[in-house]
Amino acid sequence: MSVRHALLALLSEGPKYGLQLRQEFEARTGEVWPLNVGQVYTTVQRLERDGLVESDDTEEPGPQKSFRISEKGRAELAAWLSTPPAEEVPPRDELVIKVLVALRVPGVEVAGILQAHRRHLVETMRRYTRLKEEAAEDDIGLLLVADAELFRLESTVRWLDAAEARLRHLPAPAPAPVPGRRRRAGAAR
Incomplete structure (x- = not known):
């Protein structure tokens, strides 16, 4: 802005x-x-x-x-x-970064992270919807801001859905190593 x-x-x-x-x-x-x-x-x-x-x-x-x-x-x-706003390609988005990082963190259930963020976004969308319902018809600034946020939030929820669908096709991650347990060289498998 x-x-x-x-x-x-x-x-x-x-x-x-x-x-x-x-x-x-x-x-x-x-x-x-x-x-x-x-x-x-x-x-x-x-x-x-x-x-x-x-x-x-x-x-x-x-x-x-x-x-x-x-x-x-x-x-x-x-x-x-x-002049159209400058676009970073791709833009830095904290949620996208969290998901990308979570993919590599041992023991993290990425699906749970996606679900937690989806719940939060849907609740935020409900708040903006209530805000619009309670706003005066002539409060065009508030109505336009609420619409913009609802569309932005909806697109993020759609991205979460797409990410979840894409992650379903990945092989299950290897279990996280147990700290303190090492294999000895030449030990039987």
């Missing part, structure tokens, strides 16, 4: 104070991404340094200072909005 660009988008509507930017950011994002007011001011100062926003002539920093987007900022915002 680019706080920098989100603030530029808010400023494209007209001049705003730092605290106002924070409140509007949280309202527009369904209040699921809290933003520290200090982060707002730090980001706006960088935007001003880079010529993307301008402030009023007030010498006082803080809530009395109003910011507005510059022409250079409008061009930056337009470019960001029309």
Whole structure:
């Protein structure tokens, strides 16, 4: 998520104070991404340094200072909005890494790990579904965020299903060695 660009988008509507930017950011994002007011001011100062926003002539920093987007900022915002997000190939996904690592850990039942994560994801999907049901129809930010999370979670559950199906075709792993028991050279089998 680019706080920098989100603030530029808010400023494209007209001049705003730092605290106002924070409140509007949280309202527009369904209040699921809290933003520290200090982060707002730090980001706006960088935007001003880079010529993307301008402030009023007030010498006082803080809530009395109003910011507005510059022409250079409008061009930056337009470019960001029309550019697809960068994709890591493949993206680093903690769940995928856990499963890949678990495949090599002696004594670990990977199917159990997949099932535990599936249960957690399904419960999270239920919470987002309830959130959508309780949201006001005009709370478009919250509804869009909830939809995005539900689709993301659903795709992860589908990946878990595919991983489980793929792992069923692997040969059973060798049992983990028992610590302290070594074979002696030349011992009968």
